[in-house]
Amino acid sequence: AQSVTQLDSHVSVSEGTPVLLRCNYSSSYSPSLFWYVQHPNKGLQLLLKYTSAATLVKGINGFEAEFKKSETSFHLTKPSAHMSDAAEYFCVVSDLSGTYKYIFGTGTRLKVLA
Amino acid sequence: DARVTQTPRDKVTEMGQEVTMRCQPILGHNTVFWYRQTMMQGLELLAYFRNRAPLDDSGMPKDRFSAEMPDATLATLKIQPSEPRDSAVYFCASGVGLAGVADTQYFGPGTRLTVL
Numbered sequence: 001a002q003s004v005t006q007l008d009s010h011v012s013v014s015e016g017t018p019v020l021l022r023c024n025y026s027s028s029y030s031p032s033l034f035w036y037v038q039h040p041n042k043g044l045q046l047l048l049k050y051t052s053a054a055t056l057v058k059g060i061n062g063f064e065a066e067f068k069k070s071e072t073s074f075h076l077t078k079p080s081a082h083m084s085d086a087a088e089y090f091c092v093v094s095d096l097s098g099t100y101k102y103i104f105g106t107g108t109r110l111k112v113l114a
Numbered sequence: 115d116a117r118v119t120q121t122p123r124d125k126v127t128e129m130g131q132e133v134t135m136r137c138q139p140i141l142g143h144n145t146v147f148w149y150r151q152t153m154m155q156g157l158e159l160l161a162y163f164r165n166r167a168p169l170d171d172s173g174m175p176k177d178r179f180s181a182e183m184p185d186a187t188l189a190t191l192k193i194q195p196s197e198p199r200d201s202a203v204y205f206c207a208s209g210v211g212l213a214g215v216a217d218t219q220y221f222g223p224g225t226r227l228t229v230l
Contacts, residue, residue, distance in 0.1 A: 023122060031143055034218070036221075041226075042223060042224075043118075043205055043221040043222050043223045043224050044205070044207075044221040045217075045221070046218060046220070092158070094217070100217050101147075101159060101162060101170070102147075102159070102219060104156065104157045107156065
């Protein structure tokens, strides 16, 4: 069965410093992995997805994530945080057993300090 | 810019009343998902449709919730009767639904339901 663990429930960074949001997954299959962002009172927006092509995936707004099979990780990074990045971030693995349902992490709330 | 739309955006109702939430998936998408988000439980999948047929509604309380797709452009989620514990944000998402491929889901803005 697939599962995903977001290692930090809250992360605080200063504006202009790097962002690292950590995600580990468990999957019996070659996984499809996603990162979504949710700003307050908004829906979830797709940041990026990994589907077994390049291991370094570039997304919107300067975010990227690296798929590391040996570490079963899919951490999200950004070189320089902006105030507008403050939001909740969800790591998602797609259930490949036939249903293709999403399995969500518990979310990481990113705070950006001025 | 194709988007999933949901109505209403906010709904306040009294316990016992019927609530209907509507979702218009992105044109051409054939999978539709209903989720509920609360602080305590996070995101929960309530129901999942492919080509308008319900594939999985195991996350939905059957006695009071029902989900349908009357046509390809409309999905509905009904609660009857509503209870205070149903207060949450309800999201609809849609996907292309290609066979054998992990679908990317595109989320609507949500309906914030408050049951008094």
